Amino acid sequence: MGRVPSVAKLGFIGLGAMGTPMAANLLAAGHVLAVYTRRPASAEALVEAGAVACASASEVASRSDVIFTVVTDTEAVETVVLRAGGIVEGARPGTTVIDHSTIAPAGARRLAVALERHGVHMLDAPVSGGVQGARNATLSIMVGGDRAVFDACRPLLAHLGKTIEYIGPSGAGQVAKACNQICIVVNQLGVAEAILLAERAGVSFEPVQRALMGGFAASRILEVQAPKMMSRRFDGQIESRLHHKDILIALDMARQLGLQLPASALAADVLTKLQQAGGAHLDSAAVFSVLEHSR
Template structure:
């Protein structure tokens, strides 16, 4: 089992994930663009480095957790990137949510240098990252997955190997459609209850006991009732994910009208300057449409 790990990208998700690996006893090298993001890891005993290449050179397994496809391309393939530092036989585990097509290209570049890759995007938000209970959707070769699985088990509870490189990212796109559609459905239900003069908290309680029950109704339904949209998963990142869904659908010649409507809600939210709120704030867009 790998003992030496690097973690690149220490944002709202990456920092607690890296801390969980360190607390599990692994030697950890870290890099983040903002030095202050590395301070909690340094305090926990991780070594900090000045580039992804330097961090990768210390490690058998290199995790990346950054915002978007260009960011992953930069930290892995760019100047001072992971590819410059990773030794043959190392594994890159990209836990960002990016394009499946780009993932396959990156995996090919790494393979040419003797470095394996898994795409392993996650669901569960900041709370899941902190608790180590994320759902992890993995694409890549089975022997590589088996080698890295003990590390993934530190980070998540539901870990599924979906297929070859890129399959994890396709699965994450499917996840984001279901999450977005459910947020919109819960928002419409709460709006209807309020407009009809019925207590939405009681409606939520009733629905949680039946077929409409979901984690979204439980957590985000309460957020909507309370008007609390502090981010667990920022709307601008969900917007990015739905853009990836739209691009994949276009490449495959698919019409996905529900996904398209979710993307429009998120675009409206970001256009209103609310992209830093949780994506549950789709409720605010629907509310404003009805006033």
């Protein structure tokens, strides 16, 4: 793949909480942008800013040299890439697909192989940093795929993130994301337990949090998720269903590799209980409520 021009023809598919600000950053950088979403209303602001709304993923592909996707799971990526009306129907040889979704590494590898048959490159490039990171273009981006394709696309990724790391061949970016999600959901349970312990002991967790943030226990989870747990307000933007999906991917990988991940398994169990209690769309910090009401 050659060098990406300073004004590139880009496509973006998936305009949810993460995709919309990411697409906006690419548009703000001066690139030509075609977009597709199942909910046309979510594209209105981008269209007003200069993006072109398309009727299908294949139409986006026909207008683009590099196509970004951010959808929910492996099946959703396969749908927008390979099925009727998908990217593969409109993409020309030499096109690159950069998938920022969190999916199974094996799924990313399958998609890369399928696209390569059509002369289309693919990078699996999941992100971490949440909606705020997407808005501020400070995401951490973990990339798997051909190194030369990554090098060519890196200037585009720089419009989206601050930490851009090439991990390895196809699927390696998704392995890194699985590691990321393990650290998040396990740490989240630890923070929830710490809050419960302090409160049951009659101690406000607010000064405890400040003390912990000054020491070795400091973490982004303690900083960001603890206030949600303390206030019992779980209407944030990190939906628990997504962390539930992601940790199940990590556990499935572990089973295939013959590994035991007991802390991850416990976190998955608590997240499963949260889904069963109707908390799929609550912030992932709502695992606190499962622990708080457990007997």
